[in-house]
Amino acid sequence: MTTDKTQQQILRQDILGSRRFSNLLWAAIVTIGGVGFLLAGLSSYLKTNLLIVSDTSQLQFIPQGIALTFYGVAGSLLATYLWLLLVWNVGGGYNEFNKETGKVTIARQGYPGKNRQVEVEFPISEVQSVRAEIREGLSPKRALYLRSKKRRDVPLTRVGEPIALSTLENQGAELARFLQVPLEGL
Structure with a gap:
């Protein structure tokens, strides 16, 4: 069982992969x-x-x-x-932001083989902001990215059907508040 302090130090978001109803x-x-x-x-x-x-x-x-x-x-x-x-469950995984260890871990399931799980880990101190990308039209796109100092923007949301705008805003705001960085794009 986790304590309140531990819950305040770790934010984990589960990402739905290919196991969708559609x-x-x-x-x-x-x-x-x-x-x-x-x-x-x-x-x-x-x-x-x-x-x-x-x-x-x-x-x-x-x-x-x-x-x-x-x-x-x-x-x-x-x-x-x-x-x-x-x-x-290709594409499924989690985003974990751990203030105790000072690390961000982005993990996704891949195809079976030598490197079945793709995992990216970097220090929280590298995170500059949380960026929301919203594009409407024939091919809508709604996604959250972590903007980092030393690497490209790291995608945080699932691939496929776009998530609801209110859910995207809530997730982006919660993450920006947790990491104490600005939220861009909204």
Whole structure:
């Protein structure tokens, strides 16, 4: 259990990675489509109906069946990739600001392999400000960055769907207050 003093010294923000409902929905849709096309193509080759919703066994294997099989394999491979992203939680992690140790730690999950977790650590004294970037339009962007003296701006928010403006303002203000640095861009 942490004490009030410890809670005042450490600020930790969890970052949602690829385990979002929208990604789960897309993985399910692509899986259904890919498997459906693959079964339709195989039905035309085997001259046996493998689908519940329609009878594709009467299609000519060349060219319709080959095209359906190709789309089915491509869709199934894409679905496999989407499911693996969900399992690995790519992009998920945390931002930790620790006044006790004087360090900022930004950690994110990557793809499996030698360096699965990407971690950036630097002193709190290097932080100049918290910067909010807000861009509306066709491709909206709402993100928070740490502006540092010795390195480029370090992104703090998740990638993908933009977060609500009020949430961005609250997170930026809370972080700027905790680090005792200015908040830019709002």
